[in-house]
Amino acid sequence: DQQVKQNSPSLSVQEGRISILNCDYTNSMFDYFLWYKKYPAEGPTFLISISSIKDKNEDGRFTVFLNKSAKHLSLHIVPSQPGDSAVYFCAASNFGNEKLTFGTGTRLTIIP
Amino acid sequence: ETGVTQTPRHLVMGMTNKKSLKCEQHLGHNAMYWYKQSAKKPLELMFVYNFKEQTENNSVPSRFSPECPNSSHLFLHLHTLQPEDSALYLCASSRREDYEQYFGPGTRLTVT
Numbered sequence: 001d002q003q004v005k006q007n008s009p010s011l012s013v014q015e016g017r018i019s020i021l022n023c024d025y026t027n028s029m030f031d032y033f034l035w036y037k038k039y040p041a042e043g044p045t046f047l048i049s050i051s052s053i054k055d056k057n058e059d060g061r062f063t064v065f066l067n068k069s070a071k072h073l074s075l076h077i078v079p080s081q082p083g084d085s086a087v088y089f090c091a092a093s094n095f096g097n098e099k100l101t102f103g104t105g106t107r108l109t110i111i112p
Numbered sequence: 113e114t115g116v117t118q119t120p121r122h123l124v125m126g127m128t129n130k131k132s133l134k135c136e137q138h139l140g141h142n143a144m145y146w147y148k149q150s151a152k153k154p155l156e157l158m159f160v161y162n163f164k165e166q167t168e169n170n171s172v173p174s175r176f177s178p179e180c181p182n183s184s185h186l187f188l189h190l191h192t193l194q195p196e197d198s199a200l201y202l203c204a205s206s207r208r209e210d211y212e213q214y215f216g217p218g219t220r221l222t223v224t
Binding site: 002032034036041043045049089093098100101102105 | 118143153154155160162167168204208211212214216
């Protein structure tokens with residue numbers, strides 16, 4: 001029973017264009033969402049997060065959108081750069097719970 | 113530098129061996145975690161320690177034995193493992209009051 005789903009295992013985007021990574025969740029108790037980025041032979045690195053009281057959070061080239069009614073969030077990267085090529089994980093948690101529930105990841109490849 | 117280090121980075125062990133994985137965090141955090149990442153699966157939480165006390169054991173087989181002597185160090189003792197235990201083992205830390213977890217680079221474990 002996977003509570004956090006990333007249905008696209010891979011995505012290729014031209015350099016300079018927008019990358020959109022998607023994540024769906026099933027547990028309505030989740031109220032905090034995070035995106036992590038992982039390079040080969042390294043651990044995941046925290047990228048950006050959003051609380052359920054917001055529908056958008058922006059940090060430089062990265063923006064996360066949350067649609068609570070659809071139980072869907074997305075990560076937008078614009079403009080995409082070659083260094084953005086990595087595996088991106090979506091994760092979710094709820095207040096008072098230190099556990100993070102992760103998706104299976106999406107491998108993003110930026111084409112020069 | 114992530115602030116969370118793990119040793120060894122790679123480990124090959126036989127099913128009758130006993131070995132230990134080590135994690136150290138230099139971030140002043142008070143919660144530490146062990147995760148398992150198998151191919152094409154989400155990160156699976158194994159254990160959680162808060163202020164050196166184990167607060168979560170996610171139905172992990174007893175052949176995995178965690179130890180947290182202080183808030184900065186976390187060990188995972190391994191004995192009589194099975195080939196299906198081959199995976200990337202990731203350590204993470206956080207402040208107890210925060211959702212964001214910071215990961216080490218992982219130990220790639222192969223059980224032969």
